[in-house]
Amino acid sequence: MKRKASIAAISGIIMLTAASCAKLNETPYGSVYVDSGGAASSSDLNGVYSQLFGQTDQANTYALQEHPTDEMMGPTRGTDWGDFGTWRKLHTHTWTPSHNQVSDTWDQLNIGVYRASQVIQRATDNKIKAEASFLRAYFMFQVVDLYGQAPYRDPSAPNSALPIVYNRADATAFIIKDLEFAEANLTTSANIGVASKAAADALLAKVYLNKAVYTAASVGGPFTFAKADMDKVIEYANKVTAAGYTLEPAGKYFQDFAWDNTEQSHGNIFGIYNTPTNVPASAKNRWKMGLHYNQTPDGWNGFTTLADFYKSFEATDERRGVDYPGLTDKVGLRAGFAVGQQYGPGHVALKQRGGQPLVFTENVNLNFSTEAQGIRVFKYFPHPNADGTVPDNGEDNDYVILRYADVLLEKAEAILRGGTDPSGQTALLIVNQVRVPRGASALTSVDLTALLAERGRELYWEGWRRNDLIRFEKFNDPVDQRPAKTDKTKTVYPIPQRAVDTNPNLKQNAGY
Numbered sequence: 001m002k003r004k005a006s007i008a009a010i011s012g013i014i015m016l017t018a019a020s021c022a023k024l025n026e027t028p029y030g031s032v033y034v035d036s037g038g039a040a041s042s043s044d045l046n047g048v049y050s051q052l053f054g055q056t057d058q059a060n061t062y063a064l065q066e067h068p069t070d071e072m073m074g075p076t077r078g079t080d081w082g083d084f085g086t087w088r089k090l091h092t093h094t095w096t097p098s099h100n101q102v103s104d105t106w107d108q109l110n111i112g113v114y115r116a117s118q119v120i121q122r123a124t125d126n127k128i129k130a131e132a133s134f135l136r137a138y139f140m141f142q143v144v145d146l147y148g149q150a151p152y153r154d155p156s157a158p159n160s161a162l163p164i165v166y167n168r169a170d171a172t173a174f175i176i177k178d179l180e181f182a183e184a185n186l187t188t189s190a191n192i193g194v195a196s197k198a199a200a201d202a203l204l205a206k207v208y209l210n211k212a213v214y215t216a217a218s219v220g221g222p223f224t225f226a227k228a229d230m231d232k233v234i235e236y237a238n239k240v241t242a243a244g245y246t247l248e249p250a251g252k253y254f255q256d257f258a259w260d261n262t263e264q265s266h267g268n269i270f271g272i273y274n275t276p277t278n279v280p281a282s283a284k285n286r287w288k289m290g291l292h293y294n295q296t297p298d299g300w301n302g303f304t305t306l307a308d309f310y311k312s313f314e315a316t317d318e319r320r321g322v323d324y325p326g327l328t329d330k331v332g333l334r335a336g337f338a339v340g341q342q343y344g345p346g347h348v349a350l351k352q353r354g355g356q357p358l359v360f361t362e363n364v365n366l367n368f369s370t371e372a373q374g375i376r377v378f379k380y381f382p383h384p385n386a387d388g389t390v391p392d393n394g395e396d397n398d399y400v401i402l403r404y405a406d407v408l409l410e411k412a413e414a415i416l417r418g419g420t421d422p423s424g425q426t427a428l429l430i431v432n433q434v435r436v437p438r439g440a441s442a443l444t445s446v447d448l449t450a451l452l453a454e455r456g457r458e459l460y461w462e463g464w465r466r467n468d469l470i471r472f473e474k475f476n477d478p479v480d481q482r483p484a485k486t487d488k489t490k491t492v493y494p495i496p497q498r499a500v501d502t503n504p505n506l507k508q509n510a511g512y
Contacts, residue, residue, distance in 0.1 A: 040122040040132075048119055048135045049193070051112035052272055053281035055463075056399050058289045058303070060105040062463050064146055064493065067091050069465040070479045071309045071456060074302060075369035081302050088366055093476075093486040097494035097512050106496050110151060112139035118155045130185035134195040134203070137178040138401075141207060144171045144214060145467055148492035148509055151499075165505040169215045172207065179204045188243065192262070192398050193273030198243040202269050202402040205236040209410050213471055219510070220488025221473040230419030237411035238423070245269060245404040250437040253318050254335045257283075259383030259397050267404035274396040283380040284395040286461070290376035292358055294350050295342060296331040297382055297390040304374025306480045307362040309460070310337055312453055316439040319457055330384040338376040345388035366481040379461050405434055406464065409455050416448055427451065434458055448472065487511060 055061055066072040067090035074087025081087065089095045095102055116136030123129035143150045150171040153163040166174060183200035208230075212223040246266045248255050255264040262273070272281040291299020313320035321336030328334050332343035332350075342350045342358045350358040352371055364374035380397050382390045412430040415421055428446045431454055436442050440457075443450065452472045456465065469475035476486045489511025500506050 039124040040119040040128055042128065044119050044122075045128050045131055048112065048115045048132055050280070051108070051115055051139070052135070052401075054108045055401065056272065056281045056283060056285055058285045060101055060108055061142055061146075063087070063090060063101055064105055065463045065466045066461065067303075068093055068475070068490075069469055070477075071305055071460050071465050072303055073306060073364070073366055073374075073481060075304060075364050075366050075374055077301065077369045077371050077373075080371070087303075091366060092482050093490045095493065097497040097500070097508065099494075102493050103496040103498070105146065106143075106499060109139045109143045109146075112136075113143065113150075114153060114155070117153070121155045126185045127187075130182045131195040133178040134182040134186065134200055137175045137182065137207075138203060140171060140175050140178075141203065144168055144175065145210070146493050147495060148219060149495070149506070150174075151503065151506065162503050162505055165503075165507075172211060172214045175207055176204065179207065191273050192265075192268050192271045192400070195270065198240050198245065199270035199402055201236040201239040201243070202407050205233045205240070205407055205410050206402075208232040208236070209414060210467065210471055218488070220470070220476065220491040223471070223473070225417040227418045227420075230414040230417050233414035234411050234419045234421050237407045237414070238421070240269065240404065240407045245407075247405055247408070247434065247437060250439070251318060253438055254322070254324060254379070254381075256400060256403060257380045257397060258324070258335075259381070259395075261398050261400075262396075265398070265400075268398060268400050268402075269404060269407070270402040272399040272401075274398055276393050276396045279393070279396055281399055282395045283397040283399045284382070286380040287378050287382060290338070290378060291333075292342065292350070292371065292376075293353060294344070294358060295333065296344050296384075296388065301371055303377075304364050305337065305377050305460070307364075307375065308480060309456065310339065310362070310375050313337075313457055314440050316441075317457065318439045319460075324381065327381055327384060330386070330388045331390065333378060333381060335378055335381055338378060364481075377461050400462065403459075403462070405458050406455075406462075408434055409451065409458060412446070413448070413451050413455075416446070416451060 067074060067087060073091045074081060076082045076088065086100055089099060090101070113136055116132045116139065119132040120129055120136065123132060140150050148168050150166045151163040152166055179200050182195065183197055183204065186195060186197040186200055188198065189196035211229045212225045216223050248266060255261060256268055258264065261268060274280065274282065288299045289302045290304065291297065292301050293299065319336060321334050321338065324335040331345050332347060339360050339362065342360060344350050352358050359372055360375055361373050362375060382395055384390050408430050411421070412427040415427040428443060431446050431451065432442045435454065452468060452474065455468050466475060470491045475491055476488060478485055489509065492509050494509055494512035495506050500508050
């Protein structure tokens with residue numbers, strides 16, 4: 001028999017996240033369900049999957065991973081997008097332990113860890129346990145990556161017990177153990193929204209690639225990448241290839257993100273599965289956050305990329321922006337980056353609210369922008385009707401978390417950092433395998449600087465840029481609207497102050 005979470009379960013989550021009762025009641029993912037006795041079921045597992053839905057929001061995990069980087073900013077436009085400075089502080093690396101998104105992300109991810117732990121503890125079916133182990137590993141990976149330490153509460157612990165806290169190295173070992181169990185007990189899946197063996201392999205590759213960051217003596221580097229770890233990256237990347245994932249063919253890069261990516265993608269490994277009639281976690285935020293109010297569909301006129309990042313693409317590179325059949329001809333919107341005069345249905349030139357031409361410009365000011373300043377990004381996009389209208393259910397794109405191109409570029413990086421591929425592939429061969437079908441010219445050589453740039457071009461706005469920049473020791477470098485180098489302590493976020501105040505096992509990160 002099912003019932004809503006017991007007082008004990010809720011107390012565990014409160015102690016884990018240090019959230020107030022009011023905050024817990026505002027959690028938008030529904031009630032936590034636990035069995036009053038007996039083994040965990042698939043419905044319990046669904047409660048863990050549901051915690052992924054927050055990953056599609058334009059805030060929280062996504063914002064913390066993208067806004068502080070060289071590829072995104074959230075400019076204030078008059079009275080629009082001020083939001084008490086939340087976006088500006090992320091871009092300028094001036095957040096504090098009381099920053100709203102630092103706190104909300106901590107809650108969201110740690111609740112995911114706890115829910116997964118509940119299922120793992122009670123599961124008798126190894127597949128259910130393996131899926132929950134994968135999900136716990138994913139949530140804890142994000143916690144470790146963002147905050148540098150990870151609280152953990154055993155679901156069987158007494159209510160009075162405070163969560164223990166793993167340091168970064170111990171948490172990484174915990175994550176690897178979870179993923180090894182998941183990898184051994186999961187199978188293939190045609191559904192991107194179900195944890196699979198390939199998903200575990202892909203996440204293992206990412207964990208091993210970042211292991212030097214998570215086990216370093218101090219945050220921010222320098223980092224020493226062990227050959228054994230790089231060989232593990234290559235091993236798991238090769239397993240993903242053997243599972244049958246491939247890159248999209250020439251001219252089809254945006255198939256991984258389009259409205260029909262469920263059927264068309266060959267490289268999406270794990271994410272959130274949506275259908276026209278069931279959209280548990282819409283990708284709509286990804287286009288809404290950049291679309292102008294007068295575009296079709298209308299948007300929130302918010303985030304932009306940085307001009308220097310846009311200019312890193314060759315003009316022939318499909319990833320820079322293309323007319324997309326069924327989209328551009330219907331509503332005027334192009335896939336990729338949007339700069340210059342914008343058009344609506346019927347190729348009508350659009351205007352701003354004040355009547356001026358709607359021309360997206362390269363220049364943008366973080367504090368004082370007009371409504372047309374800044375290059376927009378439309379990696380995901382809706383499915384318009386034949387008449388150019390966009391239905392509410394035109395948002396069923398699967399949301400992508402792990403993708404094959406990411407795995408390939410991780411393999412190339414591991415080779416450059418000293419790993420050995422048993423099949424003899426070189427980093428240059430792999431990078432060109434990704435680049436050339438996109439219309440970019442073949443490279444004649446590749447080093448770590450070129451590899452980082454290629455990861456940016458391939459994976460922009462997918463939530464991995466901060467992680468990459470830290471690993472390459474470039475995160476603190478000056479960028480547009482952040483002219484000075486920032487301190488290495490900014491490579492981890494502060495532990496929310498209310499969490500530190502209520503759990504003495506947590507120690508505030510250096511610099512905060």
